[in-house]
Each structure stands twice: as C-alpha cells, then as structure tokens.
Amino acid sequence: MRIGSDAEYEVGTSCSLGKGGFGVVVKGRHRATGRTVAIKSLRPPADDPVELxxxxxxxxxxxxxxxxVVGFHGLVQDRATGALRLAMEYAGPSLRAFLWERSQRLSSGSKVPEATVRAFMWQLLTGASTMHERGIVHRDIKPSNVLVGEDGTVRLCDLGLAMYLATEPMPYCSAGTPCYKAPEALMGKPDYDARxxxxxxxxxxxxMLTGTKLFDCDVNEVDQLWTIFGVLGMPDDATWPGFASLPLADVTMRWPLYEQKKHSMLGELFLDGTLSHGGFEVLEGLLACNPDRRLTAAAALELPWFARLDAYxxxxxxxxxxxxxxxxPPPTTPKKKKMLKKVPAEIWNALRTATRSKTHGIYKRLSNL
Known part of the structure; x- marks a missing residue:
C-alpha cells in the first residue's frame, strides 16, 4: 500500500471530529483538490504503524x-515524526451528535420517528451486509461510529477494532464497547461471527427509538450480561444450546433466581405504539441472545419492514x-460513576478465574455503593 506525505494535506489542529482510547480524528483539506477530509492519528502507546x-x-x-462505509483516501507519513496518519472521507457529524441535537431541540427528546429509524437501519444494514460478505466484522458499531451526511447518507466509520474473519486467529478477543457488545462476546465465546x-x-x-441506551451498564462483563438478560430473559441450554459451557456461564447463572426473568420484556418498551409489528420483528431478530437465532444483516433486509425502500x-x-x-456539538462530560450491583465474593472469585483478560475491565474492585 502506497504511503504518501502529509504535505498533501492541510491538517487542522483546532477542529477535532472525535477521539477515543486509541486515536484522534481531525478535519483536514486535500491541497490539490480542496476536498475536506478526516485525518486519524493514533496516540501513544497505541501508535503502532502496523495497526494503522x-x-x-x-x-x-x-x-x-x-x-x-466511510471512504478511504490513503495513508500519509508525518515528515517531522515519521508517524502514520489515515486520510478518510469527511462524511458529516456522528449519529451520537444527531441524537444529542434532537434532545436539545425537540420536546420529544432524542427519540427518532419509526420512519426515520427505518431509513437509518436500511443504510446501516446494507453497509454491514456488504462488509460481512467480504469477511470483515466491524466489532464496534455504536452511535459515535456512525456518520450522518448532509444528503442523508449514513456511513459506518472507525474500523480500528475490525477484523478479517478468515485470517484472525482464534480465540477472538472480546472487542467493542460493552453496552453495544453481543452476549456471546461478553460470555467469552472464542469463535463469534459477523452477527x-x-x-x-x-x-x-x-x-434511536427510545432515546436512551437499552443496555446501559459499562461496568464489567457480568453486570453487562445481567443488564441484557434483565430485559431479554436469562438464556439456558434450551434457548441457547451450548450456553452453559461458555466461559462466563457459571458466574452469570449465579444471578439470584428471584431476580431472573425467563421471558423477554422487550415488547413492553413499545406498548405506546411507537413501533409497528414489522419494526419490532426486525428489532427482536437483531437482539436475539442466541447468535444462531439472530438475524444476519442480509436476512434483516429481506423482512417486510424494509419493503419498497431504496437508497434514494x-x-x-x-x-x-x-x-x-x-x-x-455535544459537550464532552466526565462519565458518572455507575451504581454497581452487589456481587458476592465467591462469584467475583469465580469471575477472576474464568477469564484472565485485563482489557475487559473486570479487575476493578466492586463496591456496594
């Protein structure tokens, strides 16, 4: 792959488009064409040129x-430091910013009408389906990694955690943002797929439909799983064959029986009629805990909810x-301290034994606030 010089671009220092744990993205301009671009740089200690x-x-x-999917323009090298930068298509603000703006402007908050959600999802599923056909899994889809253009085109961005399924050695690591992460990845399943x-x-x-994160936890794997199963019901080997053999199954199933739900409560979120039967069919299919029963992107697009919808x-x-x-744009505010559930010592010890990955954040001391 050709690596150009950063002299090809005029890089802004004050116009930040986004930042994460590994890098920062700023707005820039291609000198020859005048085209606005986005430039991504990795931050130490993650600034490995091989990764970029x-x-x-x-x-x-x-x-x-x-x-x-946001367009690729090229790799360029900083003349002063030798560091690599990734030049990409500038595709507008994020879905996160879009939702925040709605919450400030409308009395309905950040809730998005079903017809608009359908249009968003058609584009996102189409983009994901094409990506999956090429053997690529994004692994970190969330509102801040979705860009919304002025023409209404919606694009996935930030493939920093993406992988090629055919070449990634197993076991796969549990990548992604916890409250958007699939149960099988949270449970430590070593061979998850594009679902x-x-x-x-x-x-x-x-x-988008409710105006809030459905599984808002972001504490540790067990609490995140309990949050998911509190809405969708606790799986077992009947509803998810092989569930009991997953690395964190023993710890997860120690959730007190009186708190466990056996059936999904997802439908109760839409008793007000804000989501049609067809829309709920898509949502329920995407949020199946058992990955073998979960819709693929291509299968979701075949459902009646998306009938008579095209790119235009x-x-x-x-x-x-x-x-x-x-x-x-939405302000950057410090994260509030989460209220943790009380996890008995024996469960915590079992959790430490079940997984050794410090990257999951599960070695934080739990306290009963």
Missing part, C-alpha cells in the same frame, strides 16, 4: 463500492430529519 496499516486495508476493502455487528445495530436501533428514499428520509441550522 491494518485498519487502512480493512477500510479500503470495506468501503470499495460500498457507499455506507456481533447485527446485535450492535439492534442496540443502535433501540437507542432512505437518504431522503434521513435528510428530512436533519436540523436546518447548525448547533453546538
């Missing part, structure tokens, strides 16, 4: 002929929902 080159290859493969992305898309769909209509519906005036 891998992300560049994934982005190139995922976006080629796929209008619903971890469709779970994340289900979480995004629910957040989907973009037009999203564009109609965009604000007519520019607003201040």
């Amino acid at each position: 080159q891998q992300e560049a290859r994934l982005l190139l493969d995922a976006s080629h002929g796929n209008p619903y 971890v992305d469709t779970w994340s898309l289900g979480c995004v769909m629910a957040q 209509a989907a973009a037009e519906l999203v564009a109609l929902a965009l604000p007519r005036e520019k607003t201040i």
Whole structure:
C-alpha cells in the first residue's frame, strides 16, 4: 500500500471530529483538490504503524463500492515524526451528535420517528451486509461510529477494532464497547461471527427509538450480561444450546433466581405504539441472545419492514430529519460513576478465574455503593 506525505494535506489542529482510547480524528483539506477530509492519528502507546496499516486495508476493502462505509483516501507519513496518519472521507457529524441535537431541540427528546429509524437501519444494514460478505466484522458499531451526511447518507466509520474473519486467529478477543457488545462476546465465546455487528445495530436501533441506551451498564462483563438478560430473559441450554459451557456461564447463572426473568420484556418498551409489528420483528431478530437465532444483516433486509425502500428514499428520509441550522456539538462530560450491583465474593472469585483478560475491565474492585 502506497504511503504518501502529509504535505498533501492541510491538517487542522483546532477542529477535532472525535477521539477515543486509541486515536484522534481531525478535519483536514486535500491541497490539490480542496476536498475536506478526516485525518486519524493514533496516540501513544497505541501508535503502532502496523495497526494503522491494518485498519487502512480493512477500510479500503470495506468501503470499495460500498457507499455506507466511510471512504478511504490513503495513508500519509508525518515528515517531522515519521508517524502514520489515515486520510478518510469527511462524511458529516456522528449519529451520537444527531441524537444529542434532537434532545436539545425537540420536546420529544432524542427519540427518532419509526420512519426515520427505518431509513437509518436500511443504510446501516446494507453497509454491514456488504462488509460481512467480504469477511470483515466491524466489532464496534455504536452511535459515535456512525456518520450522518448532509444528503442523508449514513456511513459506518472507525474500523480500528475490525477484523478479517478468515485470517484472525482464534480465540477472538472480546472487542467493542460493552453496552453495544453481543452476549456471546461478553460470555467469552472464542469463535463469534459477523452477527456481533447485527446485535450492535439492534442496540443502535433501540437507542434511536427510545432515546436512551437499552443496555446501559459499562461496568464489567457480568453486570453487562445481567443488564441484557434483565430485559431479554436469562438464556439456558434450551434457548441457547451450548450456553452453559461458555466461559462466563457459571458466574452469570449465579444471578439470584428471584431476580431472573425467563421471558423477554422487550415488547413492553413499545406498548405506546411507537413501533409497528414489522419494526419490532426486525428489532427482536437483531437482539436475539442466541447468535444462531439472530438475524444476519442480509436476512434483516429481506423482512417486510424494509419493503419498497431504496437508497434514494432512505437518504431522503434521513435528510428530512436533519436540523436546518447548525448547533453546538455535544459537550464532552466526565462519565458518572455507575451504581454497581452487589456481587458476592465467591462469584467475583469465580469471575477472576474464568477469564484472565485485563482489557475487559473486570479487575476493578466492586463496591456496594
């Protein structure tokens, strides 16, 4: 892959488009064409050029002929430091910013009408389906990794945690943001597949419809799983064959029986009629705990809810929902301390034994606040 010089671009220092645990993205301009671009740089200690080159290859493969993944422009090298930067298509603000803006402007908060959600989901599922056909799994789909263009085109971005299924050695690591992460990844299943992305898309769909994260926890794997099963019901080997043999199953199933739900409560969120039967069929299919029963992106698009919807209509519906005036982007605020559930010492000890990955954040001391 050709590596150009950063002299090809004028990089802004004050216009940050986003930042995460591994890198920062700023707005820039391609000097020859005047085209606005997004430039990603990795931050120490994650500034491994091999990692950025891998992300560049994934982005190139995922976006080629796929209008619903942000476009790849090239890799460039900083003349002063030698560090690599990734130049990408500038595709507008994030879905997170879109939802925040709605919450400030409308009395209904950040809830999005079903017709608009349908248009968003058609584009996201189409983009994901194409990516999955090429053997690429994103692994970190969430509102901040979805971009919304002025023309209503919706694009997936940030493939920093993506992987090629065919070449990634097993066991796969549990990558992603906890409250959008699929149960099998949280449970430590070593051979998950592209349906971890469709779970994340289900979480995004629910957040647009309800105005809040459906499984808001972000504490540790066990609490995150309990939050999910508190809405969708506790699985067992009858509903999810092999569930009891997963690495964290023993710990997860020690949740007090009187708190366990055997049946899904998802439908109770939409008793007010805000979601049609067809829309609920899609949401329920995307949020199946058993990955073998979960919809793939391609299968979801075949459901009646998406009938008579095409690229033009989907973009037009999203564009109609965009604000007519520019607003201040959402502020960066410190995360509030989460209220943790009381986990008995024996369960905590079992959890420490069940997994050794410190990256999951499960070695934090639990306290009963």
